[in-house]
Amino acid sequence: MTPTREVYFNIKHIWVMYVLFAASLAIFARGWYGHWRRWRMGQPTERTGPLGARLGRALRQVFSQQTLLKRYRAAGIFHALFFWGFVVLFLATTVVFLHEDLGIHIMQGWFYLVFQSLVVDLFGAFAILGIVMAFGHRYLFKAKRLKPDTRDDATILAVILAILATGFVIEGLRIELTHDAWAAWSPVGRAVGAALAGGLSMEAMRGLHRAVWWFHAVVVFGFIAWMPYSKLRHLMTSPANIYLQNLGTRGALQPLDLEKAERLGVSRLEQFTWKDLFDLDSCTECGRCEVNCPAHLSGKPLSPKALILDLQKYMHGMSIDADRAAVDADSPSPMVGPIIHEETLWSCTTCRACMEQCPVMIEQVPKIVDMRRHLVMERAEFPDDLQAMVRSLEARAHPYPGAQASRTDWMAGLKLADLAATPDAEFEVLLWVGCAGALNKRNQDVTRAIAQVLTRAGVKFAVLGREEKCTGDPARRIGYEFLFQQLAQQNIQTLDRFKVKTVVAACPHCFHCLKNEYPQLGGNYTVLHHSEFLAKLVAEGRLKPDGGAQQGPVTYHDPCYLGRYNGVYDAPRNLLGDGQGAPPAEAEMSRANALCCGGGGGFSFMEEKSGTRMNQNRAKQLLATGAETIGVACPFCMVMLEDGVKSVAGEKAPRVLDVAEVLEQRTRG
Amino acid sequence: MHLVVCLKQIMDPELPPGDFRVDTQKKEAVRGSANLVISVFDENALEVALQLRDAAGGGKITALCVGPESAVDALRKAISMRADEAIRVREEEFPALDAYGTARLLAAALRKLEPADLVFCGREAGDWHGAIVGGLLAGELERPFVSLVAGAKRAGDAFVLRRQTDEGWETVECAGPAVISVTNDDANQPRIPKVKDNMMAFRRQIPAWGAAELGVQASEMNGPNAALEFASLGIPKSERQCQVIGGESVEEKAARLAQKLADLHVL
Numbered sequence: 001m002t003p004t005r006e007v008y009f010n011i012k013h014i015w016v017m018y019v020l021f022a023a024s025l026a027i028f029a030r031g032w033y034g035h036w037r038r039w040r041m042g043q044p045t046e047r048t049g050p051l052g053a054r055l056g057r058a059l060r061q062v063f064s065q066q067t068l069l070k071r072y073r074a075a076g077i078f079h080a081l082f083f084w085g086f087v088v089l090f091l092a093t094t095v096v097f098l099h100e101d102l103g104i105h106i107m108q109g110w111f112y113l114v115f116q117s118l119v120v121d122l123f124g125a126f127a128i129l130g131i132v133m134a135f136g137h138r139y140l141f142k143a144k145r146l147k148p149d150t151r152d153d154a155t156i157l158a159v160i161l162a163i164l165a166t167g168f169v170i171e172g173l174r175i176e177l178t179h180d181a182w183a184a185w186s187p188v189g190r191a192v193g194a195a196l197a198g199g200l201s202m203e204a205m206r207g208l209h210r211a212v213w214w215f216h217a218v219v220v221f222g223f224i225a226w227m228p229y230s231k232l233r234h235l236m237t238s239p240a241n242i243y244l245q246n247l248g249t250r251g252a253l254q255p256l257d258l259e260k261a262e263r264l265g266v267s268r269l270e271q272f273t274w275k276d277l278f279d280l281d282s283c284t285e286c287g288r289c290e291v292n293c294p295a296h297l298s299g300k301p302l303s304p305k306a307l308i309l310d311l312q313k314y315m316h317g318m319s320i321d322a323d324r325a326a327v328d329a330d331s332p333s334p335m336v337g338p339i340i341h342e343e344t345l346w347s348c349t350t351c352r353a354c355m356e357q358c359p360v361m362i363e364q365v366p367k368i369v370d371m372r373r374h375l376v377m378e379r380a381e382f383p384d385d386l387q388a389m390v391r392s393l394e395a396r397a398h399p400y401p402g403a404q405a406s407r408t409d410w411m412a413g414l415k416l417a418d419l420a421a422t423p424d425a426e427f428e429v430l431l432w433v434g435c436a437g438a439l440n441k442r443n444q445d446v447t448r449a450i451a452q453v454l455t456r457a458g459v460k461f462a463v464l465g466r467e468e469k470c471t472g473d474p475a476r477r478i479g480y481e482f483l484f485q486q487l488a489q490q491n492i493q494t495l496d497r498f499k500v501k502t503v504v505a506a507c508p509h510c511f512h513c514l515k516n517e518y519p520q521l522g523g524n525y526t527v528l529h530h531s532e533f534l535a536k537l538v539a540e541g542r543l544k545p546d547g548g549a550q551q552g553p554v555t556y557h558d559p560c561y562l563g564r565y566n567g568v569y570d571a572p573r574n575l576l577g578d579g580q581g582a583p584p585a586e587a588e589m590s591r592a593n594a595l596c597c598g599g600g601g602g603f604s605f606m607e608e609k610s611g612t613r614m615n616q617n618r619a620k621q622l623l624a625t626g627a628e629t630i631g632v633a634c635p636f637c638m639v640m641l642e643d644g645v646k647s648v649a650g651e652k653a654p655r656v657l658d659v660a661e662v663l664e665q666r667t668r669g
Numbered sequence: 670m671h672l673v674v675c676l677k678q679i680m681d682p683e684l685p686p687g688d689f690r691v692d693t694q695k696k697e698a699v700r701g702s703a704n705l706v707i708s709v710f711d712e713n714a715l716e717v718a719l720q721l722r723d724a725a726g727g728g729k730i731t732a733l734c735v736g737p738e739s740a741v742d743a744l745r746k747a748i749s750m751r752a753d754e755a756i757r758v759r760e761e762e763f764p765a766l767d768a769y770g771t772a773r774l775l776a777a778a779l780r781k782l783e784p785a786d787l788v789f790c791g792r793e794a795g796d797w798h799g800a801i802v803g804g805l806l807a808g809e810l811e812r813p814f815v816s817l818v819a820g821a822k823r824a825g826d827a828f829v830l831r832r833q834t835d836e837g838w839e840t841v842e843c844a845g846p847a848v849i850s851v852t853n854d855d856a857n858q859p860r861i862p863k864v865k866d867n868m869m870a871f872r873r874q875i876p877a878w879g880a881a882e883l884g885v886q887a888s889e890m891n892g893p894n895a896a897l898e899f900a901s902l903g904i905p906k907s908e909r910q911c912q913v914i915g916g917e918s919v920e921e922k923a924a925r926l927a928q929k930l931a932d933l934h935v936l
């Protein structure tokens with residue numbers, strides 16, 4: 001006899017099930033149709049092709065469950081357990097459908113035994129294990145990021161558990177009632193059946209089987225119908241959102257066509273792209289973004305999770321048919337202000353921790369910047385401190401109001417090729433100093449150290465001197481795209497005039513901007529951060545650093561725009577030495593998880609008005625390593641952390657040195 | 670209500686001290702890499718005018734500048750902040766203007782414009798800090814002059830002006846037309862223009878008037894005090910000296926220090 005089983009064993013009036021199923025599908029479809037109409041309100045953007053590349057990438061990421069397994073062991077494991085449980089159970093249901101309804105008889109023979117019985121049985125059990133772990137994680141260990149907890153969350157777990165458990169009860173009873181010859185292939189089901197059979201008559205088992213079968217069916221159909229209306233949505237939207245991920249340059253903000261754009265930035269929901277709106281429905285409410293957000297951790301009125309969920313709630317409550325045509329740019333925004341407060345938008349350092357953490361690749365930063373663009377460019381509203389910065393950028397092309405230094409002060413006593421003074425000087429690489437490196441006292445030392453090390457290595461380099469202007473990064477991050485483009489275009493003209501090919505940037509913000517955003521405006525150069533270039537010189541043997549004994553134990557702080565934005569983690573670490581040959585101690589939260597120092601997104605030019613200080617929070621983590629030298633690779637981190645470390649540790653504070661300064665000390669001999 | 674704001678374009682006063690040069694021969698500052706900006710108090714004056722117009726719910730603001738071709742940028746900036754009109758008086762046609770000449774030239778332009786209810790000047794220019802053009806202009810126009818105004822409101826046909834004095838604040842009501850000079854205050858920090866306004870202003874043509882349009886003779890502008898002449902122009906040198914005060918005991922050192930300070934007239 002071929003191994004198989006009767007699909008509707010013991011069940012009468014099977015048409016009732018089909019009616020219920022059809023009804024549940026109708027409700028399901030209606031829910032999704034509503035979502036689809038909402039997403040369609042958004043602006044066009046290209047996120048669907050090329051199919052092959054996207055699909056391959058998405059499948060790999062979804063099926064490997066990599067983001068979760070990599071970062072969150074426990075949660076990753078139970079999520080993977082019930083993710084895989086669900087995939088297998090879904091396939092099994094499809095097999096039943098093919099076999100019974102389409103008459104394609106595949107549910108038999110070895111396939112029936114190995115897949116439909118054994119594999120399904122085991123994965124069902126895994127899924128139950130996953131659910132139990134999830135309950136524990138949520139309610140016993142009370143993972144903080146999952147707050148606030150809603151009734152939905154508990155209901156969802158309970159429903160899934162009910163579906164899985166009743167599935168095993170049905171299977172077990174069937175095995176008992178039919179004296180299934182292949183029961184050994186369904187070990188969990190058989191055990192459940194055996195346990196139930198102990199105290200029940202055949203008749204009772206028959207009745208129980210039928211009752212539980214119908215209960216199971218109703219719950220499953222209910223689950224399907226409920227999906228688009230609850231957080232369960234993410235079962236479908238999350239994988240889709242991963243498919244729709246940004247394949248462009250990481251962290252490069254979308255440029256605005258200022259001449260053609262009817263409005264600047266986003267003040268109404270439908271001005272986001274459809275992908276932004278899709279993002280809102282993909283959130284799993286896992287809270288991973290929030291627990292890594294420096295603004296949230298320091299008590300600022302911003303949580304990337306709440307931002308997404310507030311917008312989601314607003315979108316769901318919106319009337320899609322309301323006439324939006326008549327809205328002009330000057331009418332007050334129903335969203336920026338009432339739904340997403342200005343202070344929320346001004347609390348973001350654009351550190352990208354949220355985007356790095358989000359398992360479903362939701363893009364928070366571009367949304368925040370889009371709304372800032374509206375505030376800054378349409379309404380000309382921004383915090384006072386930033387006004388001063390903007391004025392300085394406009395009048396003097398650097399963001400330091402009241403700066404006493406000039407762009408060439410740091411060069412005093414060094415013999416350098418300054419293109420502003422000697423335009424014909426020959427050079428191979430251009431050292432991009434940056435405003436902080438030129439005008440901020442502490443960072444002038446760093447610039448000097450970089451120049452000294454480059455000279456020591458015999459690199460033919462030049463600087464732009466007075467011809468250098470701010471890259472425009474601070475303007476772009478606060479949403480002042482207009483000013484960014486002005487500054488960028490001027491710099492591109494200058495760089496092209498001097499036929500610059502390779503740029504070594506002494507600031508991760510300049511580096512990111514020059515490397516990833518200038519190409520949008522026609523500026524194409526090979527751009528390296530100074531840590532990358534110096535590490536290369538060491539690797540090539542052009543610099544021979546000693547052990548670095550004077551540093552003592554070292555640790556390193558990853559700048560957001562070097563690490564998360566550009567994936568440069570090892571080069572700066574390689575420049576640090578503690579004299580013992582040990583790698584730098586890693587602080588709590590490091591590399592891609594590094595906590596922002598609080599200096600990005602315009603914050604270096606703003607006072608923190610609420611909560612605790614972001615730089616002190618990070619300083620504490622770095623101090624806990626016991627290091628005597630804290631390595632940094634960004635002028636903003638330098639200022640933020642020197643201050644943070646001093647205010648936390650006082651007199652005993654360790655040194656904060658740029659990796660280039662450490663290398664300079666290590667190459668004196 | 671017609672408000673006219675007189676602006677001056679000057680060399681960026683925030684130029685780092687190390688970059689500041691003067692030409693001792695020509696007796697003028699060398700621009701070098703410095704930017705040109707609207708003189709700070711003039712920006713405050715424009716802001717007061719803008720607030721006054723916006724609060725009154727209507728009226729026209731004209732920005733007026735005696736300056737070279739480059740002054741068009743300053744006027745465009747004023748337009749981007751939402752001044753309604755801008756006029757440049759061609760400074761190139763009037764060489765060696767002094768404060769009196771500038772006031773007379775402004776007065777000539779004001780006579781040609783639609784009559785102004787209030788004329789705004791900055792307290793003083795951010796380059797030479799003369800602080801007299803406003804007063805001279807009022808004299809030239811034979812209008813009352815209210816100095817050091819921080820804010821202005823409309824009350825019926827009159828203006829209520831809040832004025833800074835050494836003792837505190839004074840509120841002046843004036844029927845207008847009048848000339849006022851504006852000082853800086855938290856409440857009149859110049860606004861940052863909206864980008865749309867910025868881009869519109871960039872395309873705006875700014876009319877320029879010269880001697881012919883104004884019906885004046887260049888040679889007649891500078892007044893009776895045209896004899897005023899700069900003797901010399903230079904950058905003061907700041908020198909630092911370090912002296913160590915010696916002494917046997919703390920008391921002795923303190924006494925010597927006190928004596929030194931007294932000799933230097935700082936105590």
Ligand code: SF4
Pocket residue numbers: 289292293294295296302303304347348349350351352353354355364365596
């Ligand atoms: S970019 Fe950083 S500061 Fe901004 S919301 Fe995300 S995690 Fe928070």
Ligand code: SF4
Pocket residue numbers: 282283284285286287288289290304305308354357358359360361362
């Ligand atoms: S945005 Fe992403 S990381 Fe944040 S709660 Fe939603 S799914 Fe989780």
